[in-house]
Amino acid sequence: GENVEQHPSTLSVQEGDSAVIKCTYSDSASNYFPWYKQELGKRPQLIIDIRSNVGEKKDQRIAVTLNKTAKHFSLHITETQPEDSAVYFCAASPPGGGNKLTFGTGTQLKVEL
Amino acid sequence: AAGVIQSPRHLIKEKRETATLKCYPIPRHDTVYWYQQGPGQDPQFLISFYEKMQSDKGSIPDRFSAQQFSDYHSELNMSSLELGDSALYFCASSVRASKETQYFGPGTRLLVL
Numbered sequence: 001g002e003n004v005e006q007h008p009s010t011l012s013v014q015e016g017d018s019a020v021i022k023c024t025y026s027d028s029a030s031n032y033f034p035w036y037k038q039e040l041g042k043r044p045q046l047i048i049d050i051r052s053n054v055g056e057k058k059d060q061r062i063a064v065t066l067n068k069t070a071k072h073f074s075l076h077i078t079e080t081q082p083e084d085s086a087v088y089f090c091a092a093s094p095p096g097g098g099n100k101l102t103f104g105t106g107t108q109l110k111v112e113l
Numbered sequence: 114a115a116g117v118i119q120s121p122r123h124l125i126k127e128k129r130e131t132a133t134l135k136c137y138p139i140p141r142h143d144t145v146y147w148y149q150q151g152p153g154q155d156p157q158f159l160i161s162f163y164e165k166m167q168s169d170k171g172s173i174p175d176r177f178s179a180q181q182f183s184d185y186h187s188e189l190n191m192s193s194l195e196l197g198d199s200a201l202y203f204c205a206s207s208v209r210a211s212k213e214t215q216y217f218g219p220g221t222r223l224l225v226l
Contacts, residue, residue, distance in 0.1 A: 043203060043217040044156065089155055099207070100146065100169050101215060103155035
């Protein structure tokens with residue numbers, strides 16, 4: 001089955017700096033890669049996603065890049081703000097009827113004033 | 114906008130008891146997924162349903178069962194509860210046509226004593 005690795009496990013940045021989180025996946029058939037933000041005790045919230053026919057997608061301060069050949073994808077957050085502090089999970093989904101998500105182990109992002 | 118509804122939000126049970134978790138998907142969403150998230154862990158896929166049929170199965174213990182009803186809501190039944198079942202249980206829903214985009218409910222926090 002799919003295996004997703006995520007790095008770093010913790011990331012501390014100064015407000016206004018950029019943050020980058022990287023993930024690799026094992027199943028070359030995976031074709032959908034969402035990113036979720038989760039605050040303590042709350043639900044994972046979809047912040048951006050990318051499909052395998054696209055190399056990059058941007059939504060305001062958030063962007064995701066995908067390298068299918070290397071089987072890795074990254075989340076980029078620019079101009080970080082304290083409210084960006086949370087755990088971020090990447091995930092991968094293979095094609096097929098189930099569409100289950102396999103998550104990475106998460107990155108605890110802390111944006112310091 | 115309407116979101117995924119889960120009930121109950123909190124549940125305390127004793128070992129060997131049973132529990133039933135309910136999930137009401139976003140209106141017009143026809144696919145439901147269940148995930149289990151232990152403390153400090155990433156969400157682990159348990160099971161999914163589409164049109165009342167099981168569409169995929171993950172690391173769901175044999176003590177657990179689930180089903181989807183004609184109104185698309187789903188129930189996760191957990192029997193012979195163990196201490197290790199203590200976790201956050203999330204339900205997510207999606208539209209089959211856009212397969213992968215899953216939106217998570219607020220979760221049910223289960224504590225087994």
